[in-house]
């Protein structure tokens with residue numbers, strides 16, 4: 181890739197959305213089984229694509245490479261060589277269904293080059309629960325930072341206490357995350373009943389997830405955000421590089437060899453945000469401005485309440501968009517008071 185313009189110094193985050201196949205068919209999958217059936221990995225699965233991605237990361241400096249998407253990351257034919265190559269200069273984060281043998285991964289990527297392995301416990305893994313738990317414990321004992329995530333589909337709530345008990349007994353983080361989609365004619369996460377939330381929320385450990393369960397999407401349009409300046413989202417399929425998964429601002433293309441990063445935080449240009457990225461970005465912004473516009477110090481430890489205050493949207497600002505938001509089934513009516521953020 182040609183010289184990266186406006187790339188800020190310091191740690192970056194590059195999320196790569198894989199659009200390839202998956203070996204599972206979860207009944208609640210929001211990607212869609214039809215799309216998964218026809219899916220193929222793109223140029224990133226070739227040696228040239230891999231080389232271009234590593235060159236992009238090296239051009240940005242020290243990065244966190246996040247591999248995610250609607251395909252299973254470990255099915256990427258060059259998964260191990262890509263992860264191993266990236267781990268030489270960068271750190272890794274993966275979101276995976278963890279249907280794979282961890283031993284070759286351990287050989288390719290040392291534990292101290294991994295930021296987080298986010299492993300989903302899906303229905304097909306539940307059919308061999310002992311095998312899933314054994315693989316998880318193997319990685320945990322080898323020192324890899326792990327978290328287990330579990331989609332709180334309304335039909336799956338009964339198993340939460342048992343799974344939470346098992347993983348926390350082994351000092352592993354078990355996180356329930358909202359189901360996003362339609363079930364029996366109702367749209368989730370907005371449709372969770374008070375009774376369902378009472379079963380779920382005791383197991384929710386972070387503000388971002390609590391927000392997702394109780395309020396749905398965040399509304400950040402017009403507010404300053406460092407996405408595009410400090411973090412990027414790359415679609416493996418065609419190489420497009422965007423600010424984030426909700427923004428339409430194209431900043432570059434991996435395969436065409438250009439990236440024009442924003443030279444400073446810029447107003448959010450997306451109506452809603454469903455990812456957890458915004459909160460990180462907003463926490464970052466606080467530090468960014470406190471340091472006179474440069475990241476001269478590590479991000480401050482932020483308490484849950486302070487974090488909540490940073491993320492609270494300007495509701496007046498969004499009033500004119502009430503109808504558009506309602507059309508997207510967003511959680512508007514049952515908005516709790518801004519101070520009701522403890523969990």
Ligand code: SF4
Pocket residue numbers: 202203204205206208209210211249250251252277302
């Ligand atoms: S593992 Fe993920 S991508 Fe694959 S079917 Fe399940 S939810 Fe969909």
Ligand code: SF4
Pocket residue numbers: 400401405406407423424425426427447448449450452453457458461
């Ligand atoms: S949607 Fe979130 S991450 Fe994307 S630009 Fe807006 S605030 Fe930033």
